[in-house]
Amino acid sequence: MDTVRVLITGAGAPGIRGTLYSLKSNWDNRKITTIGVDMKGEVVGKYLCDRFYQVPPASSEEFIPTLLDICEREEVDVVLPQVTAELYPLARYKEDFEKIGTKVAVSGYEAIELANSKKELMKIAKKVGVPYPEFYVVRTWDELESSAEKLGFPFVVKPPVASGMRGFRIVYKNINRKEAFFKEKPDSSKVTMEELHNILGEEFPELLAMEYLPGREYSVDVLSSVDNVHVVVPRRRDTIRTGITFVGTVEKRDDLIEFSERLTLKIGLEYATGLQFKEDEEGIPKVIESNPRIQGTMVLSTVAGVNVIYGAVKLALGEELPEFRVRWGTRLLRFWGGVGVVDGEVFEI
Known part of the structure; x- marks a missing residue:
């Protein structure tokens, strides 16, 4: 199977290590060359990716031309965005990337607008019969x-x-x-x-x-095409610090799976995306957020047997997906690690 060259934005994002793990640990045993980009020059992805480039912020007029130049130079097959602000320009200029042979694993522009607006998300939840907070x-x-x-x-x-x-x-x-x-x-x-x-x-x-919802909180990882949800994996967020899951458990929740399918199809989300739910006092999960991009702890689904991130690459390339089997009960415990750089040598710790 051919080597795939994947450009990952937000190489300094907290979830970059999990994204790279998911790409390297793909079920096809395929070689993945990773090209990381970030608006900051000194980020951990600089030392974990095979290549790295500093790029302008998404708000800059030079953002898309710079990415196009990198994709052409590095012969990038697929772009995987990890930063919310970058989704809009990437969606708007998808055809420009396709002209140089690069696929962008991102939903359509209108779907991104709907998903990123909490107000619109609540309206959609009401339409499709998904519980939402007052x-x-x-x-x-x-x-x-x-x-x-x-x-x-x-x-x-x-x-x-x-x-x-x-x-x-x-x-x-x-x-x-x-x-x-x-x-x-x-x-x-x-x-x-x-x-x-x-x-x-x-x-x-x-x-x-x-x-205010006092109950348990869930992130849900979704792999989908515009008219088909391929797999849904709910993850219970057992311990959360500064908005990041430090302890999580993959839990079979048929209600969350059904709610996520309804929302994903109604919004029109594609590739690797996610939703968040929180329970009210009676234990009813209500949708609170949608993330039309790779989620920070999506690697937990990878460990549980559902590599949503590599699945997004497969969808972008037009390749078939396998039948997924979720290992329910899989847990993740996050710890502090890092990269040491000494005289040009890189040490993962």
């Missing part, structure tokens, strides 16, 4: 206070479009800051209404005020 769109402090009365404390605020935990806050009626000072690690996600008012003021860009 929410209100707010643009002024008066509207936020009115929403708080309806939701009760605690409740959540977040921007309609954001990546990671940017803009995410859990709003409490009262917080014992002295007790938290001595017993908890610093956590900027917890605020009172007064503290939030000091941050936002009377008017602000559109926000969502949402129901």
Whole structure:
């Protein structure tokens, strides 16, 4: 089987090691040459990928021309994006990449817009019968206070479009800051209404005020074509730190599988994508987010027998997929590691 050359964006992303592991540990035993790119020059992917290039940010007019030049020079077969902001330009210019023989494993532009908007995601969930949290769109402090009365404390605020935990806050009626000072690690996600008012003021860009969900949280990995969901793998997020799963378990949840299939097909997502759900007080999982890209801990699905990341490469190349068998109960425990660089030598630790 021919060698495949894959360009991976966001080579400094937390999940880069898992993405590379998934590509190298593919079920075809195929040789994969990896070309990493990142807007920063000194990132871990620089030392883990076979090649590395520093590129302009996705907002730059030079981003796409630079990637096209790299793809042509390196004879790249498939582009795998890992950064949310890069999805839009890559989707818009997919045909330009195809002209030089490079496939871009990314959903269509409209699907990305829908998936990245939490407000639109909630509307789609309502249409297809998937549970979602109660929410209100707010643009002024008066509207936020009115929403708080309806939701009760605690409740959540977040921007309609954001990546990671940017803009995410859990709003409490009262917080014992002295007790938290001595017993908890610093956590900027917890605020009172007064503290939030000091941050936002009377008017602000559109926000969502949402129901707080106290139950277990799940990430769901999905491999799909525009009209066909090939496999769905729910992952329970047992321990989360700064938005990253540190302990996770692959769990067979028929409800999450069905909900994810409905949402994926309605949005029109393709390749390796993901959804996030959180349970309410009654244990009902409600959708809270969609990630139309490789998720940070997607490697757990690889270990469980479903290599979604390599599957995206296969789909981009127009190759057939096998019948997947999930090893339910597979767990991942993340630890701190790194790359040491001494006089040009690289050591993984």
